[in-house]
Amino acid sequence: MLCATRQSDAAKVTASETTKALGPFVCPECAKAVIVRKCRTKVDHFAHLPPVTCQYGAGETEQHRQCKTQIFEALRACPHVTKLELERRLGEVRPDISCFIGRVPVAIEVQISALSYDLILKRTEAYARKKIYLLWLSPWTDDLEFKDRYAPKLWERWCHAAYYGRVYFWFNDSRVVPYHFDPYLLHVPHSEWHGEGGEEMSSGGYDRFSKKFKTPARGRLLDIATDFVPVDHPGFVGGSMIVPPCRLFKDRFGKFDQLRFAPVPAVAQPASDEYDDDADASD
Ligand SMILES: [Zn+2]
Structure with a gap:
């Protein structure tokens, strides 16, 4: 959760625009205590304190x-x-x-x-x-x-x-x-076998649309x-x-x-060694 309720005045606050010192904060859903998490590599957010019994923000x-x-x-x-x-x-x-x-x-x-x-x-x-x-x-x-x-x-x-x-x-x-x-075409392989009376049986050998894929x-x-x-x-x-x-x-x-994205066809590189010439490198 990115927002929580500041206990002192019940104001809604965003984690990125508040500090721990301005707390305590509570969950806007269950009203239990949450802490503001600030970490350089992550987006500022609030988290419930354990034991967590509230679903709000879970799985985020x-x-x-x-x-x-x-x-x-x-x-x-x-x-x-x-x-x-x-x-x-x-x-x-x-x-x-x-x-x-x-x-x-x-x-x-x-x-x-x-x-x-x-x-x-x-x-x-x-x-x-x-x-x-x-x-x-x-x-x-x-x-x-x-x-x-x-x-x-x-x-x-x-x-x-x-x-x-x-x-x-x-x-x-x-x-x-x-x-x-x-649609994704699924190939059903051809198979042959003999039935009980010795007759030739076969199935498959065709494509069908997959339901799953x-x-x-x-x-x-x-x-x-x-x-x-x-x-x-x-x-x-x-x-x-x-x-x-x-x-x-x-x-x-x-x-x-x-909207369909048409990839730009790869253009063959010109056969030139213009950019590949180290001979002039003076340093
Ligand atoms: Zn909660």
């Missing part, structure tokens, strides 16, 4: 805190972003970041992968009731790069269904990389501050996925192909 990694902090700082520099706040309490939900982008009320939830499917649905519905446009994202991981085979996690499958075929991963500052999951396709970098628009999603049920009617903050592009 350094990468998660960096993501929240960097998005917050980047949006803070945008003149069209107002009412920006970290970990704002909004009744049953507490978005990592919330603000108005232009006139659009936006909440950003940085996904902790342990979040259950039920909780994703519950939070998505809660934001919809509050008429807030929601952006789910997760820190980028190189698991996705240059892989032809990737097993999307449940929340990634859900986001892919909800956000019209893309999942957003935080890259840096207020920038995210969208990924689309293309997909091929991740990278899209180009998008900026949360400028490339996203509010979308009122009517909701749908498809297979095992339920997308309730909801409000999503989605990139302004239509089909993912408009």
Whole structure:
């Protein structure tokens, strides 16, 4: 957690803007004591004192805190972003970041992968009731790069269904990389055998689409501050996925192909030794 409550005046304080001496601080959720952690190599944050019985802030990694902090700082520099706040309490939900982008009320939830499917649905519905446009994202991981085979996690499958075929991963500052999951072809090997009556039997020898695996396709970098628009999603049920009617903050592009990242083809190096000549080095 990046914010806590200062006990002396019940003010909400951010770890980066306070010191231990200004404490004590308590958890905004359970009201038990928390300490401010300041370490040169990590993002300043608060942590419960043991024994930890509260779930708030549990499972939050350094990468998660960096993501929240960097998005917050980047949006803070945008003149069209107002009412920006970290970990704002909004009744049953507490978005990592919330603000108005232009006139659009936006909440950003940085996904902790342990979040259950039920909780994703519950939070998505809660934001919809509050008429807030929601952006789910997760820190980028190189698991996705240059892989032809990737097993999307449940929340990634859900986001892919909800956000019209893309999942957003935080890259840096207020920038995210969208990924689309293309079908992955699985080869079923051909086999032959003899049946009980001696007849020849065979199976396989064809390709089919894998249910578990997909091929991740990278899209180009998008900026949360400028490339996203509010979308009122009517909701749908498809297979095992339920997308309730909801409000999503989605990139302004239509089909993912408009975003698909086309790598620049490698250009052959000119056959020249112009930069490879040590003979002139005078020292
Ligand atoms: Zn707590």
